[in-house]
Amino acid sequence: MVIIVFGVSGCGKSTIGQLLADQLNMPFHDADFYHPPANVAKMSNGEPLSDHDRIPWLEILTSNIRDWDKDGGAVLACSALKENYRAMLSSSGNVSWVYLAGSYKTIRERLIKRRKHFMNPRLLDSQFEILEEPDYGIRIDIDSSPHLIVKEIMDRLHQEKVQFGIIGMGVMGKNLALNLAEKGETVSIYNRHVAGSEEGVAQAVSDQHSELPLQPFDDLEKFVQGLESPRVIMLMIPAGKAVDMQIEQLEPLLSKGDVIVDGGNSFFKDSERRAMELKEKGLHFLPMGISGGEEGARKGPSLMPGGTAEGYNHLKTYLEKIAALDKKGKACITHVGTGGAGHFVKMVHNSIEYAEMQLLAEIYSLMHQGWGFGPERIADILEDWAGYGLNSYLLEITVCILRKKDGEEFLLDKILDQAEQKGTGGWSVNVALEYGVPYGPLAEAVMARNISARKPQREKLAKKIAFKPDPGFVFDEKPEILRNAFAMVSLINHTVGFDLIKTVSDEHDWGIDLSETARIWTNGCIIRSALMEDLVDVFKENSSLLEAKQSLELFGKSQHDLAFVVTQAIESGHAIPVISSALNYYLSSITASSSANLIQAQRDFFGAHTYQRTDKERGTYFHTDWQAND
Known part of the structure; x- marks a missing residue:
């Protein structure tokens, strides 16, 4: 932590800062010594600094705060009179504020007595004019002696309130809280109290993990009061009306500048509305996509926050601690864009996820029902494919699923073929229609789940109708051709999804960086893969995957394999909606x-x-x- 002792010139921040640093065994720095020579000359002549003058100074301090925070912390004496100055300084590290407050008369008398300092007493008026007193941090009156002031600060630091709170102790909320607490952050956790069904949930989480710094609540007002402004409150509750109801309950308890984060799978247009409504009330609303499931939440998810940059700066230090890391050690998190951009990107992520899951299901069906391969042999083939640059989290878990046994039998053979869904895939289809983006393969993944849900009708029709291939037709067993088709369809799935991201981002002027989006999806999330690693660099040079050199090379060697697989599958009576739609998308896209x-x-x-x-x-x-x- 970097503790910034601030206030107008003459309040004693250098003296107090040095004494406080000694007590905490931390380095001490005085911001006055970081002013460029031009600023020092102006102040020595009694000329007040403008915001333009202060920007280089603040940039220097911001860079140093980042380094000091990484090196174990420090104490900095700095005027930091305006809120936007403090926001800039806070953006670079874990900062705690100590405000030294005193009357104009007291401080002027001190300045007149002070010698050998470039701050001219005539500048005090300008300092009080721009001073914006905070409603957060530790406020200390300077009338006491320096040693008593430092003692009070030390006492207050030990009693300082927690800044980060999570509402909703379901699977994701609980594991995110544990993730952050394991990184050394004290986290306030809240879960509603419902007699007979939800009682003492937050307390139970805290009791089960008593070694971690968790503060449990089931009273919302006490939960909010226990957080220091600017408060950061993450909602981990079901999307829809529940989010609006929770925000309505929170609003009267919050202060201007507080941040509400919606970490659920809300529809991005609802998030846009909430962001605008809360902005009018002086609150930041950050819609944030979270991917990685239960394991990711605990060990490191991929995070996709939208909303205001200022609001993001209040919580990015926390989020960077809990996020997964890419191959270069950088956190898999980025400020995606303003408004509902975070939830929009997560919606498309889920749509690609639907398509990739359905693609693997179709590959499994062709080998299992078409070629008669058993689960173990299919697992071996898919595991071999990983060595051809096709590895992904979904491929890995599919191999694991195929090998899982229930007694002497394979568990997969006992699972009902009726897929469920939570709606994000369908939202993507509707948005694609609204913005005129071709979305066939990803739309078919949603339709496949809809058809699977009609299990009784399928069973009834299967007894009445059967597709019988031509007697002379032979369904060829060619795993290497199927592998090439799989690679091409996967690339097309990603092409379709990223095309929707670019189109909607351009329409809303979100400025979503496709390369950065791919980067934060390289670890922690469900669709992480070797392909996603490649896309980080591909999108640095291309805005369309169809036109990228790497894609053209894959299409050149795999397009006939894909056509062969589709022909074989259809001829033998196997439904492959995503694979066949991908071929149609590709052929339509290259038809002049x-x-x-x-x-x-x-x-x-x-x-x-x-x-x-x-x-x-x-x-x-x-x-x-x-x-x-x-």
Whole structure:
């Protein structure tokens, strides 16, 4: 921690800061010594500094605070009179504030007596004019002796309130709290009290992990009062009305500048609305996607916060501690963009996840039901594919699932083929339709789950109808061709998802960085993979995966393998919605002259919607009376 002792010139921050540093056995730094020479000259001449003058000074301090925090902490004496100055300094490390408050008369008398200091007493008026007193941190009156002031600060530091709280002790909320507490941060945890069903939940979590710094509450007001401003409160509760109700209960208890983080899977347009509503009340709202499941929450998830940059700066130190790390040791977290960008990106993440899961299910079906391979052999084949650069978290867990036995039998063979879903995949399909983004393969993954849910109807129809392949047809066992098709479909799935991200980001002016998005998805999240590692660099040079050199190389060697797999599967009566849709998406995307000219002619025929001509200037529209005689 870096403790910043601040106040107007003459309040005693250098004296108090040095004594406090001695008590804490920390290095002491005086911000006055970091002013550029031009600033020192102005102040010596009695000229007040402008915000423009202070920016280089604050940038120097911000960089140093980052280093001091990493090196074990320090005490800094700094004026930091305005809130935006303090926000800038806080953005670089774990900062605690001590405000030395005194009257104008007392401080002016001190300045007049002070010798050999460049701060001219005439500048005191300007300092009091710009002073914005905080409603957070430790406030100390300077009328006491320096040693008594330091003693009070030490006492208050030991009693200092916690800043970070989590509401909702379900699987994700509990494990995120444990993750942060294991990093040495004290975390306030709250869970509602419902007689007979939810009683003492937060206390139980604390009792089960008594070695960790957790402060449990089941009273919301006491939970909020126990947090220091600016408070950071993360909601880990079900999406929808529950979020609005929880925010409504929190609002009267919060202060301006406090931060609410929604870590659930809320719809991004709901998050945009909440962000605007809370902004009007002086509160920051950060919609944040979280991926990684239970294990990720505890050991390191991928985090996708949106909302305001200022709000993000209040909690990024905490989030960087709990996030997964990429291969270079950098936290898998980035400020995705403003508004609901965080939840939007998580929604697309889940959509890609749906498609990749369905792709693996189709590959499994072709080998198991088509070729008659047992789970163990399929697991061996998929494990071998990982060595060809196709490794992913989903591939790894699929291999593990295939090998799991229940007694002498494979457990997978006993699981009902009826997939459930929570809605994020369907949201992506609707958004893709709204923004005109081709989304076939990812949409088919959602439809496949919908069809799987109709188990009774499927069983009934299976008894009445059977697809019988041509007697002379042979379903070839060619794992290497299937592997190439798998690689191509996976790339197309990611192409479709990232295309939606770019389109909507451009529309909302979010400025989402596709390379950075891929980077934070390289670890901690469900769709982490070797492919995602490659996309970090690919998106530094390309905005479209279809046009990237690496993609063109894969398409060149795999497109016929994909077509072969689709033909074989359809001929033998196997449903492969994502694989076949990916091929259709690819073929449609590389077709320069499509059949859409007929569709446009049909629209003009029955609706006079007009059309453009290939032999005329683009942007000129024509209408034809199709039934009139020439």
